[in-house]
Amino acid sequence: MATTYSMNQLRVGLKIMMDNDPAVITDTEFVKPGKGQAFVRIKAKNLNTGRVNERTYKASESIEGADVVDKELQYLYSDGDHWYFMDQTSFEQIAADAAAMGDTTQWIKEQDLCILTLWEGRPISVTPPNFVVLEIVETDPGVRGDTSSGGNKPATVDTGAVVRVPLFVQQGELIKIDTRTGAYVSRAKE
Amino acid sequence: MSWEPAAGLGALRRRAEVLARIRTFFASRNVLEVETPVLAAAGGTDVHLAPLHTYLADGRRLYLQTSPEFAMKRLLAAGSGPIYQLGRAFRDGEVGRRHNPEFTMLEWYRPGWDHHALMDEVDALLAEVLGTAPGERLSYREALRHHAGFDPFATADGELRERAAGLGLAADDVDRDGCLSLILGAVVEPRLGRGRPTFVIDFPASQAALARIRQGDPPLAERFEAYVEGVEIANGYHELTDPGEQRRRFEADLAERRRRGLPDVPLDERLLAALEHGLPDCAGVALGVDRLVMLACGASSLAEVMAFPIDRA
Numbered sequence: 348m349a350t351t352y353s354m355n356q357l358r359v360g361l362k363i364m365m366d367n368d369p370a371v372i373t374d375t376e377f378v379k380p381g382k383g384q385a386f387v388r389i390k391a392k393n394l395n396t397g398r399v400n401e402r403t404y405k406a407s408e409s410i411e412g413a414d415v416v417d418k419e420l421q422y423l424y425s426d427g428d429h430w431y432f433m434d435q436t437s438f439e440q441i442a443a444d445a446a447a448m449g450d451t452t453q454w455i456k457e458q459d460l461c462i463l464t465l466w467e468g469r470p471i472s473v474t475p476p477n478f479v480v481l482e483i484v485e486t487d488p489g490v491r492g493d494t495s496s497g498g499n500k501p502a503t504v505d506t507g508a509v510v511r512v513p514l515f516v517q518q519g520e521l522i523k524i525d526t527r528t529g530a531y532v533s534r535a536k537e
Numbered sequence: 538m539s540w541e542p543a544a545g546l547g548a549l550r551r552r553a554e555v556l557a558r559i560r561t562f563f564a565s566r567n568v569l570e571v572e573t574p575v576l577a578a579a580g581g582t583d584v585h586l587a588p589l590h591t592y593l594a595d596g597r598r599l600y601l602q603t604s605p606e607f608a609m610k611r612l613l614a615a616g617s618g619p620i621y622q623l624g625r626a627f628r629d630g631e632v633g634r635r636h637n638p639e640f641t642m643l644e645w646y647r648p649g650w651d652h653h654a655l656m657d658e659v660d661a662l663l664a665e666v667l668g669t670a671p672g673e674r675l676s677y678r679e680a681l682r683h684h685a686g687f688d689p690f691a692t693a694d695g696e697l698r699e700r701a702a703g704l705g706l707a708a709d710d711v712d713r714d715g716c717l718s719l720i721l722g723a724v725v726e727p728r729l730g731r732g733r734p735t736f737v738i739d740f741p742a743s744q745a746a747l748a749r750i751r752q753g754d755p756p757l758a759e760r761f762e763a764y765v766e767g768v769e770i771a772n773g774y775h776e777l778t779d780p781g782e783q784r785r786r787f788e789a790d791l792a793e794r795r796r797r798g799l800p801d802v803p804l805d806e807r808l809l810a811a812l813e814h815g816l817p818d819c820a821g822v823a824l825g826v827d828r829l830v831m832l833a834c835g836a837s838s839l840a841e842v843m844a845f846p847i848d849r850a
Contacts, residue, residue, distance in 0.1 A: 354630075355630055355632045375633075376633060376634065377631065377632060377633025377634070377635075377636050378719065378722035378723055379585070379631065379636065379718075379722060380718055380721045380722035380726055380762075380769060381718075381721075381744075381762045381769060381772050382583065382585060382744060382746045382772065383585060383714065383715070383717070383718025383721065383722070383744065384585050384711070384714070384715040384718045384719070385585060385630070385631070386706070386718075386719050386722065386723075388704075388705065388723060400705075401704075401705045402705040402706075402707065403701070403704050403705040403706040403707075403719060403723070404706075404707075404708070405708050405711065405715075406630060408708065
């Protein structure tokens with residue numbers, strides 16, 4: 348039932364099967380020197396391993412699409428082995444394992460909405476919201492009189508992640524973090 | 538969906554300037570501008586080109602030219618003298634940063650010249666339009682030796698296939714010329730024409746297309762490819778004029794097309810009749826005008842210099 352693509356249907360962002368794994372195309376190049384045979388070179392990121400691979404196909408070949416969809420699901424809880432997510436319209440629950448979760452575990456709290464990438468219905472990666480607000484549970488007291496510029500220190504937040512924060516940010520405060528970089532953005536109110 | 542042009546107006550003005558310069562260049566050299574039909578009863582037989590076709594209301598199937606070569610050779614046989622044409626050519630399936638299925642081709646022929654004399658003229662045109670320094674000539678063997686590290690005439694099929702596999706090719710039914718084509722396109726081409734044009738000459742006889750073959754060990758095709766800053770810009774031949782040899786090459790192409798399950802293409806009997814009548818000894822070259830404009834603009838894709846590339850056509 349999988350879709351098949353001819354070489355000139357391939358586009359950046361398309362999800363295909365490469366080496367028996369789902370992969371997302373990051374670059375395509377049509378190679379046809381002079382009077383010779385035509386090829387298509389594809390760079391694609393393996394969605395299981397995160398590695399980018401380069402492959403060359405004859406321009407006459409076709410390539411199998413990957414049954415991969417992204418779904419926004421709500422994080423419910425973890426039992427330590429699995430992280431459970433719920434579809435807010437169907438109430439269907441899906442469990443992701445540690446491999447699919449990757450670093451995402453250090454950013455999310457119950458009720459957060461995450462993007463689950465499902466391959467043939469199974470989660471292969473979980474992307475947290477771009478920004479999360481977390482509480483600092485441990486950090487050294489800043490030196491009095493510090494201004495907002497210059498210097499930072501490590502702070503542990505309530506999900507367990509350690510973030511570099513400015514010296515003036517104190518234990519018990521809420522901070523906004525960019526999960527794509529793991530960087531502190533600002534202090535937060537709620 | 539976008540209605541707007543892909544190219545900026547600056548690039549389109551540059552395109553107009555390049556076309557005007559090309560016409561001035563040939564006018565000053567007394568080369569006649571000609572126009573031949575885009576639609577023809579016969580097409581190119583090249584195994585690696587996919588011609589498009591359409592039908593007249595009376596049911597006749599006509600091919601959109603993959604190049605104006607056959608019709609221009611009929612003019613040469615009729616005694617036209619030196620001729621050039623600026624026109625559209627069509628090749629199905631060729632889409633990429635440097636390919637568009639419909640593109641502008643400059644093709645010209647010089648009776649009485651060989652490919653070396655014609656390379657000098659290509660070099661002069663490139664200097665005129667792009668301001669390039671005088672080009673270098675590099676044999677196909679040296680190009681692969683120097684930039685890919687092996688001798689294409691002394692490397693076994695198995696090793697070539699391993700080199701192609703090293704470029705991520707999994708298919709195991711790619712022949713010797715196919716592997717060489719991939720290595721040339723992926724590894725060698727990007728390094729050619731840096732700082733000045735490179736003319737690659739003396740191709741393997743198996744890649745002669747419509748060029749003469751010079752006997753020797755190994756026999757070599759009197760064919761050249763010109764490169765500017767890693768971009769293949771032109772392909773030329775000391776033209777094959779022998780009608781018997783031309784028919785044999787067409788028929789070999791057709792046999793290979795059948796073997797690969799590709800559609801049949803009718804042989805151009807009018808071209809063969811013109812060769813029987815007598816094609817003057819000549820050299821000819823086809824140059825990609827969109828790529829020329831791309832280089833003139835310092836752009837890196839054809840879409841930047843085409844009003845409406847195929848996805849907006």
